[in-house]
Amino acid sequence: MAGKEVLQSLLLPLAALSLWFGLSASGLAPGYLLPSPATVFDSGLNYIFGSPGDGPYAGRFAGDLAASLVRVLLGFAIAAGLGIPLGICSGRLALVNRLVASSVAGLRAVPGICWLPLALIWFGIGIKTTVFLVALAAFFPIYQNALTGARLVAPIYYQAGAMLGVSRLRGVFAILLPMAMPNIITGLRLGMGIAWAYLVLGELTGVPDGLGAVIIDARMLGQTDIILVGIILIAVIGRVCDRLLVAGLRLLFKSARRQR
Amino acid sequence: MIPATHGELETAGRPVILEITGLSHHFVHDGAVVPVLRELTLTVREGELVCLIGRSGCGKSTLLKIVAGFLAPTAGRCRLDGRPIQRPGPDRGVVFQEDALFPWLTVRENIGFGLTGQHWPRQQRQREVDRILDLVGLQDCGDYLPQALSGGMKQRVALARVLIRFPRLLLMDEPFGALDAQAREEMQELLLDLVRRRRQTILFVTHDVQEAVVIADRVVVLERNGGRIREELTIDLARPRDRGDGRFQACCSRLRQWLRT
Ligand SMILES: Nc1ncnc2c1ncn2[C@@H]1O[C@H](COP(=O)(O)OP(=O)(O)OP(=O)(O)O)[C@@H](O)[C@H]1O
Numbered sequence: 001m002a003g004k005e006v007l008q009s010l011l012l013p014l015a016a017l018s019l020w021f022g023l024s025a026s027g028l029a030p031g032y033l034l035p036s037p038a039t040v041f042d043s044g045l046n047y048i049f050g051s052p053g054d055g056p057y058a059g060r061f062a063g064d065l066a067a068s069l070v071r072v073l074l075g076f077a078i079a080a081g082l083g084i085p086l087g088i089c090s091g092r093l094a095l096v097n098r099l100v101a102s103s104v105a106g107l108r109a110v111p112g113i114c115w116l117p118l119a120l121i122w123f124g125i126g127i128k129t130t131v132f133l134v135a136l137a138a139f140f141p142i143y144q145n146a147l148t149g150a151r152l153v154a155p156i157y158y159q160a161g162a163m164l165g166v167s168r169l170r171g172v173f174a175i176l177l178p179m180a181m182p183n184i185i186t187g188l189r190l191g192m193g194i195a196w197a198y199l200v201l202g203e204l205t206g207v208p209d210g211l212g213a214v215i216i217d218a219r220m221l222g223q224t225d226i227i228l229v230g231i232i233l234i235a236v237i238g239r240v241c242d243r244l245l246v247a248g249l250r251l252l253f254k255s256a257r258r259q260r
Numbered sequence: 261m262i263p264a265t266h267g268e269l270e271t272a273g274r275p276v277i278l279e280i281t282g283l284s285h286h287f288v289h290d291g292a293v294v295p296v297l298r299e300l301t302l303t304v305r306e307g308e309l310v311c312l313i314g315r316s317g318c319g320k321s322t323l324l325k326i327v328a329g330f331l332a333p334t335a336g337r338c339r340l341d342g343r344p345i346q347r348p349g350p351d352r353g354v355v356f357q358e359d360a361l362f363p364w365l366t367v368r369e370n371i372g373f374g375l376t377g378q379h380w381p382r383q384q385r386q387r388e389v390d391r392i393l394d395l396v397g398l399q400d401c402g403d404y405l406p407q408a409l410s411g412g413m414k415q416r417v418a419l420a421r422v423l424i425r426f427p428r429l430l431l432m433d434e435p436f437g438a439l440d441a442q443a444r445e446e447m448q449e450l451l452l453d454l455v456r457r458r459r460q461t462i463l464f465v466t467h468d469v470q471e472a473v474v475i476a477d478r479v480v481v482l483e484r485n486g487g488r489i490r491e492e493l494t495i496d497l498a499r500p501r502d503r504g505d506g507r508f509q510a511c512c513s514r515l516r517q518w519l520r521t
Pocket residue numbers: 287288289294296314315316317318319320321322323467
């Protein structure tokens with residue numbers, strides 16, 4: 001990005017930050033509702049780099065991050081592992097679509113949070129419940145976009161493939177997946193975003209560690225600064241995950257690298 | 261005045277490659293049967309360039325799809341070198357009217373795509389791709405993606421990716437339809453050069469009468485909506501053919517006459 005574009009993309013965050021400064025400095029927003037940026041910054045440093053003796057949250061970041069990442073990635077992997085093949089099959093095979101479509105539509109109509117009580121009964125408090133919720137929520141956009149991508153591939157490309165000696169099975173990997181790749185990527189990115197949202201929901205339930213757990217924990221103790229630290233960190237890490245996902249796909253697949 | 265013949269006299273004695281007999285096809289559209297081809301009979305001999313012309317919707321593409329093996333006919337026989345056509349095969353190559361290049365592959369990769377099933381040593385494959393690139397005049401664009409190519413260049417790649425497999429029969433469905441007059445003439449020359457060098461057998465669909473008379477050994481006119489062959493005309497004019505020539509224009513007007521009625 002050129003310098004000017006970087007500046008433009010930073011404009012809104014900077015405006016929000018100055019508003020925050022203004023609100024805290026003028027005393028319009030009391031500290032227990034909205035701690036000043038400096039306080040939050042200090043708490044953040046302490047949370048990330050502090051040593052365990054420095055306070056209840058000091059130095060917990062690495063452990064929380066690891067716990068949350070494992071949950072998100074596990075749930076995301078399950079969602080992608082089911083969503084892509086099922087979506088592709090539904091997009092190409094009328095029979096599979098008839099079998100699956102109405103059930104998926106029905107499940108999707110249920111708000112994700114409704115699954116929480118059931119998940120708690122099935123899996124108890126802990127990693128399984130969170131992974132279940134993350135996988136369930138991330139599944140739908142991944143499935144739907146893979147389906148759309150597969151359905152949109154024009155028959156002429158299969159004919160071209162068949163004419164050039166590609167068998168039906170090889171055509172799935174040589175033609176169908178590359179052609180559907182832009183849609184698959186869209187689905188995966190949406191799924192990754194939702195995965196982080198449902199991570200916090202899953203960690204609401206009282207697990208001891210994780211970025212979502214820290215936020216909930218800090219609310220009980222009235223530590224607004226730590227809540228804000230958690231929110232900012234989840235935003236940053238979510239964005240990093242999105243970037244890494246796109247970069248990884250581009251690294252692995254020509255069809256991701258060379259199509260918008 | 262005896263023209264240097266190329267058409268009938270030269271190809272008449274050659275073996276028949278494609279033999280279509282009593283071919284009929286209908287589509288079912290909203291429960292109604294729409295007949296397209298009716299008892300059509302046509303043969304193509306080795307090394308021949310046959311042009312198929314006819315009004316829009318008369319079934320030219322349908323016929324080509326059946327020969328390509330993309331579509332099973334309702335009735336009739338369709339044989340290539342004596343064997344019935346049932347599915348697409350390495351003995352036939354198709355150049356489509358619309359862009360059907362793989363958008364995530366470079367020109368070189370698109371051309372080499374048809375060799376992936378065959379177990380070629382990598383180096384030999386590269387050399388073969390380069391040779392064909394030269395042949396279609398794209399030696400400088402090997403690493404381009406299709407999106408960076410003009411319509412004419414795309415059709416060159418589409419031709420190249422088929423030629424590399426040495427098909428017995430080349431099927432072309434209005435391949436130059438979307439090009440401007442200049443690019444179209446260049447492609448016609450390229451095609452004729454190819455026929456001269458490789459003795460490639462071609463079944464070529466066009467709606468452009470002039471194009472047919474420039475390139476064809478024989479022009480086959482489909483009936484307007486009868487689904488049969490209306491007439492055939494052997495073009496025995498020497499090549500390269502002069503569009504201003506009286507006999508050339510006589511051929512054109514005869515074909516136009518048949519197309520109208
Ligand atoms: N998949 C299909 N289903 C139903 N009808 C079809 C189908 N494909 C073609 N047809 C019909 O068959 C007829 C012949 O179509 P075809 O594409 O072979 O014509 P064409 O001679 O190639 O025309 P053009 O010169 O416009 O390309 C048309 O009336 C068309 O509507």
